[in-house]
Amino acid sequence: MEIATSTSLSLPRSRTAASAADDTNDSIEITTGRPRPLTRYGVNGGPATLRPSIINSRRPTPVQDAVAWLENRPNCVSNFLFPRASFHLLQERNWLPGTYGNLRLIYELNLNHLIVHLASPAHDAAANSFNFIVDHWSSNCNIMNTTLLQLGEANWTHTPGSAKSPDQSWYPMALTCPPALVIPGPIVPTRLW
């Protein structure tokens, strides 16, 4: 736990009532009028009592709770901490299995914990369903060279010890830096984000 707690982490920000109402408009208490169910963190920050609800599982704010929340996730490799360099090394040398049965495996590093996602055909279909539309739009109905470069699932670091891989991504080919950020690295090629 020392690795995860000693780094400077970007903690979840407090959400305003307006944004919460906008983002949780399908939550239980709004749609059915029933009170919010107890979560693992209790009510109003009280002691843990129940497993978190699938719908209302909110990330806790303290770092210790965030780590405990991560380790209790079913797709988290618990009891192991992965430095970011090791995570990149595992991926670049293909030491992590790529598939499980007919499902593709996606790896994500969160607070130095390895999160394993199963990408099903439905997941890939949803993620790639807009490729044609974006390419068609950016190339002006295929009469110009495309102006957006498809990056795919490139890994990037959002906080120290945490890497995220989007399901699909694009960036303008004429993007300048600054204002765009550069993620330098001796092994990972420089990427603009």
Place this chain on the structure above:
Amino acid sequence: MVIEALRTNESYQHLLDDATLKHFSNNTSVQIWVGAKLFAGHGGRMKYMFRLRDQVNGGALQGSGATTDFISLGQPTTIQFIIPQSRIFWGVNPPLPMTFQSSPGPNALPPPAIPGMVTEDLIFCRWKSCDMRPPDVGELKDEFIFLLTRDAVSI
């Protein structure tokens, strides 16, 4: 611009938190986040949403973007997203590249200020409802719907 798809093993709130904390982190320059959440109930449903970056405070811009209602996986939809061209080409020196011009439909989100006006913004829609698709992608379209339906129902 990034797209994040979530199946039924993670919550809708998790998807939105990922957008704010990870994609719109201060260490990235991601400007647009599009999310797709698949639900297993009711024969398979999904929600699409997008958000824009708050360029001052970081995270998602309050009140930006749009969220659809539940969409059945097996039914066509006319819902579209209007994603600003200026955000897609953020960081590009003007003039911005010429892009495809189209007119958003009546169910476009967020609703345009002048309905029916031709715009260079990106009109995001599902293949099923995309009016500008060429005719030879019909089989792919059906396969896309089939894949979504089959997997969501089998969970």
